[in-house]
Amino acid sequence: MPTFYDPGADAGEASEALRGLAHATRTFESPQNLYGVLGDLLSGVQSLKQILDQLASAHVKNRPRAFDDQGDHSIGSKDALAAADELHQAATLIDQAEERLDAAAGAASRVAWHEVPASEAPAVARWINVVFMQGQEAGEVLDIIDADGALAGLNHLKYWDYGDETTSAAMENGYVYDAPPSGPLEHELHDGDYHLAYSHAFAHVALYRIHAVDMVDQLPDDARSLAAPSAPSRARESQRVSWFEPASITAVRQQRGLAL
Known part of the structure; x- marks a missing residue:
């Protein structure tokens, strides 16, 4: 004292x-x-x-x-x-x-301290395109769907998912969506993190996977609308050697100047 x-x-x-x-x-x-x-x-x-x-x-x-x-x-x-x-x-x-x-x-003196910490900015779910096929190549997957069901076709297309490589390729090419693209006369199947869309009438199949994008990595809404196409189109056909070739492999080939 x-x-x-x-x-x-x-x-x-x-x-x-x-x-x-x-x-x-x-x-x-x-x-x-x-x-x-x-x-x-x-x-x-x-x-x-x-x-x-x-x-x-x-x-x-x-x-x-x-x-x-x-x-x-x-x-x-x-x-x-x-x-x-x-x-x-x-x-x-x-x-x-x-x-x-x-x-x-x-x-x-102007700080109000709370007992519960503020939660970190949540990640936002986005859908990335794993693979898109059309024409004769899609026909093989459609045959699997007709024979064994849509789930069998979805599981078959999972072989084109190379994890981070596929995600990076989709990000670089702008194939990222708020929701899986859907068109007329298409059938859809959702299974876990994957979404299958296919159409016999237009002879195409597409597989999407959900991906959590951190807030710091997200594009503004206007930039995302410019970067991501509304749905896969025939214009993408020129970007791949084969629709059966995974997107990640095609991206690497293009970066190295190996694409035909």
Whole structure:
């Protein structure tokens, strides 16, 4: 407890209290306590400035009793003045620190701390095209569907999904959709993360896979509408060597200049 009359004892107690506070503030389990701690520190800094000024004055006032170790008063008096000057300089710096601490306390007073942390920005589901086939090549998959059902055709098309490679190829080519594209006379089947769309009338099949896109990676709505076509079209046929070749492999071939 402070004595309020013994500078030596109270200085020692203040030093221990600051050491304890330095240890305690390594973590804050309750951020609601931050403003209170800042307020107490601001009061402490104001007191520290006063202490430094008073120590400087005490060095000046007691100059007649100042000597060096060899008993030279002139040297002792000079050093007492030097100490007083440095203490005044320190008080000036503390005054600047007080202004910054006061500003920090003002900002902290406007923070409303909640017990439940804000959830991170959720990922948004987008559909990427795994493979699109049409014509004779699609006919083989349609035959599987006719013989064994749509699920068998969907599982067959999964062999064209190379995971991250397929996702990257779809992203690079703009084949990313808010919902799986659907056209007239198409049949659809949803199974887990996959969506199958096929049409006997137009002789095409397409497989899509859902992909979670982080908020930081998402395109603005206007940019996405320009980047992603509304549905697979015959124009994509020129981008692949074969519709049975996975999109990821075609992308690599094109990047290396190997596409025909």
